[in-house]
Amino acid sequence: xxxxxxxxxxxxxxxxxxxxxxxxxxxxxxxxxxxxxxxxxxxxxxxxxxxxxxxxxxxxxxxxxxxxxxxxxxxxxxxxxxxxxxxxxxxxxxxxxxxxxxxxxxxxxxxxxxxxxxxxxxxxxxxxxxxxxxxxxxxxxxxxxxxxxxxx
Amino acid sequence: xxxxxxxxxxxxxxxxxxxxxxxxxxxxxxxxxxxxxxxxxxxxxxxxxxxxxxxxxxxxxxxxxxxxxxxxxxxxxxxxxxxxxxxxxxxxxxxxxxxxxxxxxxxxxxxxxxxxxxxxxxxxxxxxxxxxxxxxxxxxxxxxxxxxxxxxxxxxxxxxxxxxxxxxxxxxxxxxxxxxxxxxxxxxxxxxxxxxxxxxxxxxxxxxxxxxxxxxxxxxxxxxxxxxxxxxxxxxxxxxxxxxxxxxxxxxxxxxxxxxxxxxxxxxxxxxxxxxxxxxxxxxxxxxxxxxxxxxxxxxxxxxxxxxxxxxxxxxxxxxxxxxxxxxxxxxxxxxxxxxxxxxxxxxxxxxxxxxxxxxxxxxxxxxxxxxxxxxxxxxxxxxxxxxxxxxxxxxxxxxxxxxxxxxxxxxx
Numbered sequence: 001x002x003x004x005x006x007x008x009x010x011x012x013x014x015x016x017x018x019x020x021x022x023x024x025x026x027x028x029x030x031x032x033x034x035x036x037x038x039x040x041x042x043x044x045x046x047x048x049x050x051x052x053x054x055x056x057x058x059x060x061x062x063x064x065x066x067x068x069x070x071x072x073x074x075x076x077x078x079x080x081x082x083x084x085x086x087x088x089x090x091x092x093x094x095x096x097x098x099x100x101x102x103x104x105x106x107x108x109x110x111x112x113x114x115x116x117x118x119x120x121x122x123x124x125x126x127x128x129x130x131x132x133x134x135x136x137x138x139x140x141x142x143x144x145x146x147x148x149x150x151x152x
Numbered sequence: 153x154x155x156x157x158x159x160x161x162x163x164x165x166x167x168x169x170x171x172x173x174x175x176x177x178x179x180x181x182x183x184x185x186x187x188x189x190x191x192x193x194x195x196x197x198x199x200x201x202x203x204x205x206x207x208x209x210x211x212x213x214x215x216x217x218x219x220x221x222x223x224x225x226x227x228x229x230x231x232x233x234x235x236x237x238x239x240x241x242x243x244x245x246x247x248x249x250x251x252x253x254x255x256x257x258x259x260x261x262x263x264x265x266x267x268x269x270x271x272x273x274x275x276x277x278x279x280x281x282x283x284x285x286x287x288x289x290x291x292x293x294x295x296x297x298x299x300x301x302x303x304x305x306x307x308x309x310x311x312x313x314x315x316x317x318x319x320x321x322x323x324x325x326x327x328x329x330x331x332x333x334x335x336x337x338x339x340x341x342x343x344x345x346x347x348x349x350x351x352x353x354x355x356x357x358x359x360x361x362x363x364x365x366x367x368x369x370x371x372x373x374x375x376x377x378x379x380x381x382x383x384x385x386x387x388x389x390x391x392x393x394x395x396x397x398x399x400x401x402x403x404x405x406x407x408x409x410x411x412x413x414x415x416x417x418x419x420x421x422x423x424x425x426x427x428x429x430x431x432x433x434x435x436x437x438x439x440x441x442x443x444x445x446x447x448x449x450x451x452x453x454x455x456x457x458x459x460x461x462x463x464x465x466x467x468x469x470x471x472x473x474x475x476x477x478x479x480x481x482x483x484x485x486x487x488x489x490x491x492x493x494x495x496x497x498x499x500x501x502x503x504x505x506x507x508x509x510x511x512x513x514x515x516x517x518x519x520x521x522x523x524x525x526x527x528x529x530x531x532x533x534x535x536x537x538x539x540x541x542x543x544x545x546x547x548x549x550x551x552x553x554x555x556x557x558x559x560x561x562x563x564x565x
Contacts, residue, residue, distance in 0.1 A: 022466055047383070048383050049383050050494060051492070051498075094381075096382050122210060124210060
């Protein structure tokens with residue numbers, strides 16, 4: 001049932017259906033994310049946004065929105081280039097995303113345009129060096145960051 | 153030069169705060185090393201009333217998601233268990249359940265039953281711990297003492313079965329690490345009966361005891377609309393009447409064979425949280441008793457290779473505090489490429505800010521306990537009263553006393 005829904009949504013927003021264990025997956029372009037999430041919530045009443053996951057893929061950063069209402073998940077996936085990691089925020093229609101987006105911002109440096117928490121840190125210490133890469137990026141070296149912060 | 157009547161000069165320190173004047177800002181938190189999950193809440197007050205709450209978390213963010221990338225699949229079980237000292241088994245269970253989706257192996261039926269028993273014992277002890285804390289923060293110290301003594305019965309059982317009271321190190325990929333000890337069913341049934349009896353007593357107590365009712369009824373109220381917008385999980389969500397439970401709607405362990413009855417409230421306040429958690433304890437006792445009666449014989453784990461096939465998987469379990477989500481990516485090697493963890497409290501924080509709005513400073517301890525987060529933050533509260541330019545600090549103990557005194561005064565006067 002989740003797979004059918006994923007197919008319907010991806011047809012509506014010009015995305016692709018993929019696979020992820022225990023979840024239907026819709027891959028969409030970054031500018032269609034808000035629309036796709038809205039469709040998942042309205043069409044299937046998947047109003048529970050479980051979380052947003054960010055993954056460093058090398059050149060790109062993948063962002064996954066996991067929705068759940070019983071049974072398996074429905075996941076909306078998009079990816080942004082590391083050189084310009086910007087995405088529209090879904091927090092206007094889904095306030096639950098406020099902190100999840102802030103977490104992805106802290107950990108992977110993806111800027112969610114329209115999220116009011118982008119200016120402040122949520123999880124990282126205030127003293128985290130601005131010139132250091134965000135900690136979950138592949139190029140982040142914990143040893144170097146510790147030195148930058150004067151911890152060694 | 154004397155400009156005695158002029159306005160108070162703005163200093164660097166106060167400049168940021170002045171924009172809220174004449175409201176008051178109460179920095180609430182952030183950290184006490186003795187407890188779990190410190191948080192920081194900036195409370196903006198109008199007199200006694202809370203008008204806005206700005207949370208800031210991350211004070212004990214230990215980079216576990218990153219650390220996991222440098223450890224093997226097996227080592228990670230014990231790493232993730234250390235995220236939480238109360239629901240440690242929920243973490244290892246969520247991790248292994250999600251990971252097993254990437255492997256072709258089926259968890260033996262006996263192991264699934266044992267996982268259910270441990271998960272439910274953990275729920276009982278977590279809910280009892282929470283109920284004791286409510287007793288503590290409302291000034292009902294006797295309740296705290298009674299309940300924490302009852303909790304020891306559960307911890308002893310957990311120690312007998314797993315070898316450890318808190319960090320059980322019990323779940324493993326495709327099963328559990330050892331079988332149940334001989335004749336454990338007798339002890340399990342005896343203790344479940346004992347806990348059920350105690351729950352009956354506490355239920356009568358929390359719904360009739362005058363102070364507890366005054367401190368919790370109508371306090372921290374949320375409705376279904378708020379729940380749909382902010383997506384809280386666990387008892388907090390169920391207190392609004394939405395019957396959502398991962399155990400029933402997306403069964404793992406043996407919950408497809410032993411189905412829990414989901415308990416819901418309708419008021420969405422701290423009082424209904426009290427009742428829901430007590431009912432859940434009773435339900436957990438029933439599940440454990442049923443599981444030990446029906447448990448099949450057989451293996452408790454399989455021998456699995458050290459590498460996990462390539463792929464992404466997502467999964468969750470119902471921890472005592474609600475849905476606990478794991479996302480795992482395997483590159484086909486001995487270590488994960490990415491593990492993402494969404495704990496229950498992370499999902500509940502936004503809702504907690506909603507619960508606090510409109511209440512008084514005296515309600516803060518009870519409302520925040522209602523959500524069942526860390527209480528470490530309580531031990532370092534400083535109050536800034538901007539318009540008077542004063543700054544003072546009160547510790548958790550003083551704030552607790554303040555709450556008790558405020559309610560005492562209201563009742564007397």
